[in-house]
Amino acid sequence: MRFVYFLISLTCTVSLIWALNHQWQIGNMKSPRLGYFLSPQQGFWQNAESAAADYNLNVKSPQLKGKVDVFIDQKLIPHVYAENDFDSYFVQGFIHARFRLWQMEFQTHVAAGRLSEIIGKEGLNTDRFFRRLGMVYGAEQAMQATDMDSSSKMAIDAYAAGVNAYINNLKPEEIPFEYKLLDYQPEKWTSLKTYLFMMFMAFDLSGRDVGTDLQMTNAKNYFGWDNFRQLYPLVQDSLDPIIPTGTAFSKPALRPQTPSDLAVRYLSSNDSSVATASLNEKFKPKLPDANNGSNNWAVSGSKTQSKSPILCNDPHLGLNLPSLWFEMQLSTPNYNTYGASFPGAPAIVIGFNDSIAWGVTNAGRDVMDIYNVRFKDELKKEYLMNGNWIMADQRQEVIQVKDGANLSEIVPITKFGPVLYDKEFNSPDARGLTLSVKWTATTGNAGIKAFLLLNRAKNYEDYVEAVSHWTCPGQNFVFASKGGDIAIRQQGSFIAKWKHQGDFIMPGTDSFYQWQGFIPMQENPAMMNPLRGFVSSANQKPVDSTYPYYLGSAGHFPLYRGIIINQRLSAMNNITPQDMMKLQTSNYNVFAEMARPALVKYIDKNTLTPNEKKFIAELENWNLQNNPQEKGATVFQCIWDSLESVIWSDEMAASKLTLPWPDSYSLLERMLKGKGDFMADDIQTKGKVETIQDAVMAACRKAIKHLETLETGNKITWSAFKDTYIQHLLKIPALSRLHLAIGGGENIINATKSNHGPGWRMVVHLTPETEAYCVYAGGQSGNPGSVYYDTFVNNWVEGTYNKALFLKRDAAAASDQIKWKMTFSN
Amino acid sequence: MKLLTSIILTAYLGYVVGVYTNFPWWFFVFSSALIALAIRQSAFTTFFAGFTGMFLLWVLLAFFKDVSNEHLLSQKVAPMLSLGHSSVILILVTGLVGGLVSGMGALTGYHLRRIARAIVSINLE
Numbered sequence: 001m002r003f004v005y006f007l008i009s010l011t012c013t014v015s016l017i018w019a020l021n022h023q024w025q026i027g028n029m030k031s032p033r034l035g036y037f038l039s040p041q042q043g044f045w046q047n048a049e050s051a052a053a054d055y056n057l058n059v060k061s062p063q064l065k066g067k068v069d070v071f072i073d074q075k076l077i078p079h080v081y082a083e084n085d086f087d088s089y090f091v092q093g094f095i096h097a098r099f100r101l102w103q104m105e106f107q108t109h110v111a112a113g114r115l116s117e118i119i120g121k122e123g124l125n126t127d128r129f130f131r132r133l134g135m136v137y138g139a140e141q142a143m144q145a146t147d148m149d150s151s152s153k154m155a156i157d158a159y160a161a162g163v164n165a166y167i168n169n170l171k172p173e174e175i176p177f178e179y180k181l182l183d184y185q186p187e188k189w190t191s192l193k194t195y196l197f198m199m200f201m202a203f204d205l206s207g208r209d210v211g212t213d214l215q216m217t218n219a220k221n222y223f224g225w226d227n228f229r230q231l232y233p234l235v236q237d238s239l240d241p242i243i244p245t246g247t248a249f250s251k252p253a254l255r256p257q258t259p260s261d262l263a264v265r266y267l268s269s270n271d272s273s274v275a276t277a278s279l280n281e282k283f284k285p286k287l288p289d290a291n292n293g294s295n296n297w298a299v300s301g302s303k304t305q306s307k308s309p310i311l312c313n314d315p316h317l318g319l320n321l322p323s324l325w326f327e328m329q330l331s332t333p334n335y336n337t338y339g340a341s342f343p344g345a346p347a348i349v350i351g352f353n354d355s356i357a358w359g360v361t362n363a364g365r366d367v368m369d370i371y372n373v374r375f376k377d378e379l380k381k382e383y384l385m386n387g388n389w390i391m392a393d394q395r396q397e398v399i400q401v402k403d404g405a406n407l408s409e410i411v412p413i414t415k416f417g418p419v420l421y422d423k424e425f426n427s428p429d430a431r432g433l434t435l436s437v438k439w440t441a442t443t444g445n446a447g448i449k450a451f452l453l454l455n456r457a458k459n460y461e462d463y464v465e466a467v468s469h470w471t472c473p474g475q476n477f478v479f480a481s482k483g484g485d486i487a488i489r490q491q492g493s494f495i496a497k498w499k500h501q502g503d504f505i506m507p508g509t510d511s512f513y514q515w516q517g518f519i520p521m522q523e524n525p526a527m528m529n530p531l532r533g534f535v536s537s538a539n540q541k542p543v544d545s546t547y548p549y550y551l552g553s554a555g556h557f558p559l560y561r562g563i564i565i566n567q568r569l570s571a572m573n574n575i576t577p578q579d580m581m582k583l584q585t586s587n588y589n590v591f592a593e594m595a596r597p598a599l600v601k602y603i604d605k606n607t608l609t610p611n612e613k614k615f616i617a618e619l620e621n622w623n624l625q626n627n628p629q630e631k632g633a634t635v636f637q638c639i640w641d642s643l644e645s646v647i648w649s650d651e652m653a654a655s656k657l658t659l660p661w662p663d664s665y666s667l668l669e670r671m672l673k674g675k676g677d678f679m680a681d682d683i684q685t686k687g688k689v690e691t692i693q694d695a696v697m698a699a700c701r702k703a704i705k706h707l708e709t710l711e712t713g714n715k716i717t718w719s720a721f722k723d724t725y726i727q728h729l730l731k732i733p734a735l736s737r738l739h740l741a742i743g744g745g746e747n748i749i750n751a752t753k754s755n756h757g758p759g760w761r762m763v764v765h766l767t768p769e770t771e772a773y774c775v776y777a778g779g780q781s782g783n784p785g786s787v788y789y790d791t792f793v794n795n796w797v798e799g800t801y802n803k804a805l806f807l808k809r810d811a812a813a814a815s816d817q818i819k820w821k822m823t824f825s826n
Numbered sequence: 827m828k829l830l831t832s833i834i835l836t837a838y839l840g841y842v843v844g845v846y847t848n849f850p851w852w853f854f855v856f857s858s859a860l861i862a863l864a865i866r867q868s869a870f871t872t873f874f875a876g877f878t879g880m881f882l883l884w885v886l887l888a889f890f891k892d893v894s895n896e897h898l899l900s901q902k903v904a905p906m907l908s909l910g911h912s913s914v915i916l917i918l919v920t921g922l923v924g925g926l927v928s929g930m931g932a933l934t935g936y937h938l939r940r941i942a943r944a945i946v947s948i949n950l951e
């Protein structure tokens with residue numbers, strides 16, 4: 001009997017431990033191992049950092065060449081003073097890992113198509129998509145190309161060594177919170193991961209065509225060429241380009257040959273190469289956000305109070321915790337730079353040094369094209385090109401799956417890029433075609449050198465040399481120097497395209513449809529010290545129609561932020577950094593300024609109920625500011641959105657394929673020209689042809705019904721309606737910052753949308769002693785258990801900035817703002 | 827006195843075992859069982875001592891972490907485990923998990939002790 005009791009007791013104990021040590025499937029999430037997670041000596045409690053945490057540290061590593069002091073200020077911003085360049089990147093890697101290790105590894109796992117290793121089979125589609133897109137292939141190409149350049153290789157290898165120095169000394173209980181939650185361990189960092197991270201940024205900023213090219217093809221076939229052109233126009237009437245209209249361009253060095261069968265084979269709506277197989281596969285890739293973009297500008301001393309230039313930059317990307325950005329200073333006897341860095345990569349990406357400041361916005365150019373490739377057979381070893389069968393390279397991708405079997409597949413790589421979609425991996429929009437992706441990011445992109453050189457640049461010539469190394473994603477590099485110069489340059493590897501090349505799926509059997517060459521770098525749009533006293537960019541089309549190369553469909557280029565920035569900068573004089581902060585956080589809605597009269601014109605007030613009249617009055621009396629408390633902004637947005645829906649939804653719904661939603665300017669510019677009736681007819685009502693006026697009235701009624709619900713639910717103020725949040729990378733609400741009372745929105749300089757916006761804001765005044773202000777939507781620590789997890793969020797919401805502490809070594813050592821010190825030596 | 831001793835010993839050894847973070851988190855189950863083997867008490871008291879020792883240890887350790895952290899992390903973790911926004915409940919659940927495993931370990935130790943005694947008494951006859 002005693003033995004039986006013992007066995008029962010033992011079994012219960014073992015079962016209990018097993019249950020508490022098991023990850024249970026709950027919905028599509030897995031629980032942590034509860035016993036481990038709750039264990040105060042091992043689990044998450046260890047990440048509950050003391051509010052008075054001590055960040056002092058002494059590190060010894062034989063890899064270091066000298067001694068490094070890191071002074072950490074009260075905002076947890078590290079100021080690194082190294083004796084040589086290698087050590088500076090080593091320590092940057094160490095510090096990124098110290099504060100952001102989980103994020104660095106997670107982001108690069110996603111980029112590498114290794115999500116399934118962490119979350120199991122739910123990650124498989126994303127992993128296959130990224131592998132087939134060539135993310136790992138591209139990172140390897142980039143690494144090979146960069147290895148030729150000793151200084152870039154040194155920086156990236158030193159950075160990796162620093163990350164590993166941190167990981168190697170990490171005790172099991174010290175690993176970041178998210179590892180414990182998801183139950184896995186940090187692995188060794190490699191230089192390849194830095195390239196994977198850069199590939200991820202390239203995808204985020206130039207990867208939308210992987211979906212939009214398919215959708216545009218659908219739209220062209222569905223609407224027919226003439227209607228298609230109306231809906232998705234190439235020309236934007238109100239465009240104010242980066243390089244002012246009227247600037248003369250030199251003759252192009254390259255004239256791409258247009259294929260002779262273009263009209264029948266490519267532009268026609270009865271594209272016979274388009275298969276329409278219906279597929280069960282429901283995978284739709286999550287495309288990069290259409291709003292990924294930025295503002296930057298620089299004003300010359302002729303327009304500032306101090307007579308010194310001011311440079312500003314605010315990149316607009318997904319708003320996440322931990323933030324994409326990490327603020328720091330790096331300095332050695334060779335350089336001294338401060339700004340925003342990417343955890344995962346060496347160097348400062350947006351910032352300033354002792355002589356210059358620089359910033360970036362996305363160029364938005366089309367550098368990714370889709371080809372319809374024809375293989376000889378299912379083996380996909382040979383494909384047709386100009387009538388001959390050509391061997392494709394075969395690349396094996398093995399995806400490891402947590403709690404599951406490995407998935408191994410061969411990805412053929414053709415002259416038209418790696419094969420993304422085929423019978424084994426499909427998406428409804430690919431409709432059974434074998435489609436490959438040609439993308440400049442996978443062609444040996446060694447861009448990190450541009451940032452390493454910018455960090456050291458002393459003048460305009462250095463800046464031009466630095467950015468010349470940048471290939472993908474295309475960026476507008478803005479520049480200002482203490483010498484008084486300002487400049488802007490659209491930089492990247494841009495394909496010299498014939499008109500409409502790459503707007504749609506292209507035939508992948510004919511070399512005429514291949515990329516024929518790249519635009520010579522000196523022909524990229526650029527401008528220095530213009531008479532008007534400023535340069536700016538906001539992702540708009542860089543040039544007017546006299547530029548000798550085709551820029552791609554206009555949908556790549558948002559229009560309105562550029563207009564208002566240039567208007568404001570033209571009108572401003574005696575500018576101070578405070579004026580620039582006000583401009584950067586401006587909530588003025590220039591789109592509404594143009595659209596409101598066009599709407600109101602069609603509103604017949606006699607047919608409105610008193611309540612409807614109240615809302616229309618709200619719209620008419622609105623001050624055009626998308627401030628948090630405004631109701632008019634919500635009324636305008638709801639009516640405009642309803643109008644687009646009333647006009648487009650009926651046609652869209654009749655198509656079974658995914659069609660791109662037309663850009664707002666497409667409708668507005670037609671309305672302003674009195675051509676608003678186009679497609680205003682509701683095709684579901686027979687025997688009646690609706691006009692734009694009918695559509696506006698229908699939109700108003702529909703919107704006002706919604707607005708009434710919003711009003712009852714106290715959700716009618718702009719910030720409550722927009723409901724901005726900063727989301728943890730794992731989408732866990734408790735780790736996110738929700739319901740932020742911030743204004744702004746699409747088409748507004750303060751481009752803060754629901755989960756997207758100017759995550760980093762910077763204003764640099766290039767006075768003899770640099771005066772810089774920064775703020776970002778996050779905090780320096782990636783640990784949700786740290787007080788520094790979201791330190792800057794409230795400032796960022798309010799639109800206030802922190803003055804950057806940019807000191808020489810001795811001054812930093814003596815500064816009362818320095819709270820901790822890390823020392824590194826060999 | 828025996829009860830108090832075994833509670834304190836359970837907590838103390840549980841803490842010492844826990845310092846070695848390369849071991850699995852549940853390794854204290856052996857120390858709790860060992861104490862039950864060594865100190866003779868009734869089945870209920872043994873379980874109670876094992877439970878209370880680890881419960882108190884984990885509650886105290888979590889409590890000190892939570893206070894110095896100003897409840898930042900517990901306020902985020904509690905809703906993730908569907909425990910509302912209560913740091914106190916999260917700390918008590920933490921203690922409960924440690925206590926249950928330890929108590930069951932102790933009970934197993936108790937039954938092992940009974941077998942051992944039976945074997946010893948048979949040998950003596």
